[in-house]
Structure formats: structure tokens, C-alpha cells
Amino acid sequence: MLFEKLPREKVFRDPVHNYVHVQHRVILDLINTPEFQRLRRIKQLGVSDYVFQGAEHTRFAHSLGVYEIAREMCDNFVNNYPTQTPGDGLWDDAERPVVLCAALLHDIGHGAYSHTFEHIFDTDHEAITRAILTDSHTNVNKILRGVGPEFPEMVASVINHTYPNPQVVQMISSQIDADRMDYLLHDAYYTGTKYGLFDLSRILRVMRPYSDGIAYEANGMHAVEDYVVSRFQMYQQVYFHPVSRGMEVILFHLLKRAKFLYESGQFESGFSPRLLVPFFEQTFNLTDYLKLDDGVLNTYFTYWLDYPDSILSDFADRFLNRRPLKSVTFTDQTAYLLPRLRDLVASAGFDPHYYTAENDSFDLPYDQYDPASANPKTQIEIMQKDGTLEELSTLSPLVAALSGRATGDKRFYFPKEMLATQDSNLFSPIYEKFQHYLLNGGLIDPHFND
Template sequence: MTYQAKLLPREKVFRDPVHNYIHVEHQVIMDLIDTREFQRLRRIKQLGTSAFTFHGAEHTRFTHSLGVYEIARRICDDFQRNYPSQHPGDGLWDDNERLVALCAALLHDIGHGPYSHTFERIFNTNHEAWTVKIITSPATEVNQVLRAIAPDFPEKVASVIQKTYPNPQVVQMISSQVDADRMDYLLRDAYNTGTKYGLFDVTRILRVLRPYQNGIVIQANGMHAVEDYIVCRFQMYQQVYFHPVSRGMEVILTHLLQRAKKLYEDKGSHHIQTPTLLVPFFEQNFGIEDYLRLDDGVLNTYFTYWRDNADDILRDLARRFQDRKPFKSIEYTKASAPKLEKMMALVESVGFDKNYYTAVNDSFDLPYDAYDPANNNTGIKPQIEVRQMDGTLNELSTLSPIVHALSERTTGDRRFYFPREMLHPKDLQIFAPIYQEFQSHVKNGALI
């Protein structure tokens, strides 16, 4: 179905540190940006607790979403200019798909909650499911804007997020191993963290993308630019996304919310300064309106109240989080993992509740995932296809020794988190033997 969208009288632009200008020509895109639900993304940090490690990482889901839209817009422009469809079914780009692709790119993260992934784990939410709800619910401004295009348009946009949209080119533009989402967050996160790992030649990659019947491929002469992109992604995960200090702050945040939830369940809201906006989540009875009221600022306000709470654990964790006192960590392996219970017991024996002051945290990522039909039930091929001059397709890792070295090689580590006092005790004379025993199991930042 062809969807008609009104053009703005004059193109509008957003000045952007990554893409220079973000160009908007459709009225529906401006209307979506102006909705309550999209403006809420200004109040949710893109990298959550990573801002405690990389002080420049204050950028938001709002700026990232605009960036994903801009990359998708540039892909659509390139496809329409260089690979326009000549007849139905030829596998080239049908520009009637532009509007649904751009709206999906803009809205792909609209369902993120405060402190995103930490919040999801505590309250059993899923940002992609909430993205679909916000897009399809008649109660939202986003839905009203989309329905003005056509009654079924919100469902079409949502199906791109769900990866069920019938055109694989549109789906892969937003969600694949070399998509608008990943390209923007790598560039944006590298810029704002001050690191250089995520810098790659996005202009070259966009130039060598092309549509085909089953999605999007890269041309063989652009393979090296994509190699660089894969390596950049690997480096960003190792040096930024998996940083042990950021994870230490995330552990405190997780335990802080868990403690507040337990106090509410055990004693009622008056014991935690009546966190009105969190009550529906403590009770697991919340709807879209409850969800949209939350952002990072709401949680931070409650944390300020909890700094003076009567509960020792809640008060202490709130102060540690706001004052940036991350838990320390050591790496452990499968061989040393049996010692974890002993280490937790030592932490508890000096007065810390092990349920709130210890944690194991595993962070692993697959830098590049080559398709394995035997282990894939979706039928969706996640790998990057390279198109040769004669039109044949080859999976990227079969052509690139660099990507092959990273292919299906999971990277990351397992860490045990605990209060820094275990390594730098204040009450040395009282608990000296316990501290000494704890430290005897630590060598070069690892559990031995």
C-alpha cells in the first residue's frame, strides 16, 4: 500500500554533533518528534550508568533516535537514486517504503524506560514490547500522528520493530548487523565518551549498501569499510559498554531498586517516602500512562529522598549511587567460581547484607554472528552478505580473515562485585582477619 505524507513547506534541520545536520522534510516526522512520548526520550540517557565512567556520556535516547532516523533517510536517498525499482518484484528499492522506514527508525527506541536495561530487569519490562504498545495504542500522541497517515499505518510501523514487516529491506535497515541503529550508536557513543574505538567510515558504508530481493547487501568493494565497522563495534563493547566501573554502578542501581521494592512489599510506601510513580511497578499493575511518567529524573528524585531513609541499606545504596561510589570487582572463571559463596560469606561477616552488597555480573557479546541454519529457527539470516561483481553473494566472514577471527567468538568476562571496603577497610582492627582472608583470594584483579 502506498502511504502519502505531507511535505513541509521548507525542509527543517537539527544541528547534530555526529551527522552535522539531520534533515526533516515530512510533516509526520516533525509531528512525531513533537509528541509527548518522543520528547520524553530527552530525559533518558542513552548509556545509563556509563556516564559515571565517561563523564561526557550525557547524551539521550532522543538524540540517538534522531540519528538513526537520519542514517535511514540517507539510505533511502541512496537507494532511490541508485537502485530504484523498475517493476514489482525486481528486488530493487520501492520508495513507497520510505515513510514506514523513516517512522520506524525514529520510533525504534520510544519504549525505553528510565535507566533502560536495569529497569527492565527489576520490573520485568521489555523496551521493544513497550515500543510496540506506544505505537499501536490509541491513547498515545504517537499513535494519533501515525493514524493520520492511514488507519493501519501504526501497525505497519510496529511490525518493522517486531521484524514481521513483509519487506526485509526495511527491517534490515533498522535491525541487522549493519543497520542504522548500530551505526548511529557506535558513532554517537564514541563521540560522547571521548573514545575513538567507534569511529568508522559511515559515509563509505552507506555508499556500498544496496537492496536486493531478500534484504540489504554490501558491494564487494566496500568490504574493508565494513570490516572496520565490525572491529570498532568489538572495541566499543570491550572498552566502553562492558567497562567494569559502569557495571559496578549498575549493580548498585539494581540493588537500590530491589531494596525499595522489597521495603514497599514488606512495610508499605510510607517507609520509602511514598514513591508514587513507582508504586504501580512495585505492584506489577501498570499501564502506558504509568510507564510514560517515568524517566531518569523521576528515579533520581526518589534516590535523593532515599538518602535520608530510616532503612540503613536503602539509605546507604542511594548515597553510594548518587555520590559515585561504585562497587569494586574482580574477575572470576569457571575454575574459581566455587569460591564465590565463600567470598560472599566474608562480605556478610563484616556487616554487609550479601543480597545487596555482592553480585556476579556476566557481560558477553558476539562481535559478528555468522548464520547457522542448524541453530536458527527464525529463518532470518543475521549475517552480512557481500555482493560480487557477477551478482553472487558470499557471507562476510568467508571473505574477510579479520571478521572470520571475530566470527562466533564470544568476548567478555565474569566479575564478582563487592563493597570497596573489603579491599580498603575502615574498621581494620575489628575485622582484620576477615579482610585479610578476603584479600588472600584476590590477585591481580582476579579471584584465585
């Protein structure tokens, strides 16, 4: 397998990792491909910069960070846990090429505005990642084939969680992996929050391979525990922020309206988004997909500000000029109020199919392994001095309190105008009735004025 070193190490400056060290020709060549460079034009946190103005970092920076953490893992393993005999469960550094390439390329299939785009056009970024790796027409595939004819499929199998070495898979995808550790640190840095900070150096120091994957030495348990809590806090305070979710609703409904206008033959030719047509028609191929990024969509949204359809132009304005929908939380017990709230929104002149939405965001901070579940998680194992393994939540009361408990909320989104006062010249009786339902239904919560 050809994985030659560069004559001189190349470094990328990074505010979280200080330097990202590139030591192999293949890694540098992959970074320089058009498919990877496209990630510079896709924001890591989607619309979160509407809440945290510094959050304009990219999938490109994150992917380099995941690569760097994976590289440090390999260095730690080869220095401290090198294999001595076949099957001893220690680290075989022949796995380094597939680890580094999988780490670097794990997000290469993310599309414009990532998850929101996926929901409206039914794309799958992991499937597209595998296609970019294995399609013989991509630059990435040509470079990977230079390592070995089967190498693209090997890297793709890591992304697909089918690679035969569980150590490699868990380094890239598990409840504590290079991907999660990097996005927590980068996202905390760029959002200006402290919730996602944890001791990366210590975790890497106490991480070790064993026959069934990755474990952590007992004297480093508190660093791992801190990571789990940090992840929990970032989801609650950053990723599930109600205003970010409100902007995602606007983006979703903006694309939904554009799709409807196209499918119903109402899109005027001068405004037709040519690069989106294959997605409206569900005929897109990999080349079509790779032409899109956040900037392309924003350009179309700017054109649509002047579109004669009032819903499309209004949502373009709401998205570009940060006019988020308002929200209140609801539960199974208060969900019966929502149809009446939608009726009042309609009575005020807003189409409820576009101007209302239900959004739920829940995360499992940590989960014990359950082979019977639909998507079993790889649990975090703590290795004792005698070599025995203990699952993290059995040792940590703090993690046990979070284990198996989904956290988050359900929100009902509506136009902020529905909170207009009597002093406005709007339909005040409708607005008063709407607010009456919010108050008496117990839907108002502490986040209402966020």
C-alpha cells in the first residue's frame, strides 16, 4: 500500500489545535481536491450564526480537526500500545492510512446547509460521502486508488461502520470519537461558549486499544466524564437553541415553497434556480450535488426577494435578514391547543402550512450498549488496572444520571407578528385570542423572549 511521507511536514494553523500536521502526500492531495475544498463554502453549524455571530466556521476546518485528532490517536497508540503478536488486541500501525483518510473525509458528502437541505430533498450525506469515495470519476477516488485498488472501499467501509477492525471504526464513529471531540471544541470556540470545553489532551493520553475497540484507563475517567457532560451542555445551550431552530424552520419552508412553485409550474423563468432543478425533479447526480454550497443557495434567496410570490419573497427576506419565527414549548398534554393556534394564524392572514411548524429536538447524551435497539451505541469502557472493563455509567453517578435519558423539547413555531399589541393596526382581536391561548394553555416558558 502506497502511503508515502512528504519531504517536509506541512501544517495548517488552527485556533483549537494550534497546528494541523500533514505528513503524507495522499492527505495533502485529498485536501487539495475540489470535492474537499467545497467544504470551505459550507458552514459547520448551518444557521447558528444567526444566534452566535462567530459561528461561521466551516466543514473544512472541522474535517481538518478530526484528521488531526485521529493522527494524534495513531501516534499515541503506536508509541504506547504497538502490536507484538497477531491478534493481541494492540495497535497495528498499518491501519494508519485508512484511519487518517476516513477522518479527513468523513464529512465530505455534506451538502448546502447540511441537514435542512437533506430533509427537504431527501438526500443522505453519508451515502453521498461513500459515493464520493468510490465513484471512479471523482478526484478523491483517483487519489485513494493511488494508495491501492481496494483502498477507496476500505475508507468507505469505515464511514459505513463495516470495517473489520472495531478500533478504527470507533476512532471515527462512537460515543467518544475524533469527530465529536473536534466539533465540540471548534463549536465552543466559535460560538464563544464554554460548554463544549474538555481536556482533549488527557483523553488522548488515557485512550488505549483493546481487541474489541477503544477503552480508557481508569485514572482518566473524570476527563471522559467531563466530555460527556460538555456534550450534553452544548446540545442544550447551542445546538437546540430555539432561535436557531426557528431559522431552520424558515430555511426549510423557503425551500419547500420554491419546490412547490416549481412542481406546480408556477416558477417564472427569470427566477428559476437552475442548479436546484435536478433536486426539484429528483434526478440529481453527484456532479449536481457538488455544485451546491451555502453561497449558491444564498444567491438564489437574494433573487427571490423580488419574486412576485409573496410567501417565497417573504421567507427569503426572513432568512436573509434574520426575522426568525417565534416559538413556545408544548407537550403531549398541551398539543391539543395547536390546531386552534394554527386556525388563529390563518385568520390573521398567514398560510399555516408555511407560517407554523412543530419542531422537536432531542439528544441522548450517553447510552449504554443495547444490542436489541434499532441503532445500538458503542458504550464507553473504562479499563481497570487488572485489565477488566467497566462501562462508564456504572462508575460515574454523573454519567449514570444522563444515561439513557433523551433531553430536549417540542416547540410550536409561529410568526412573531402574532404577538402584536393593541396599539398596532393589525387584527388585534385575533392576536389577543392567540396570546390568550398561549397564556392559559401554559405554553409560555422561560425561553419565550429569547
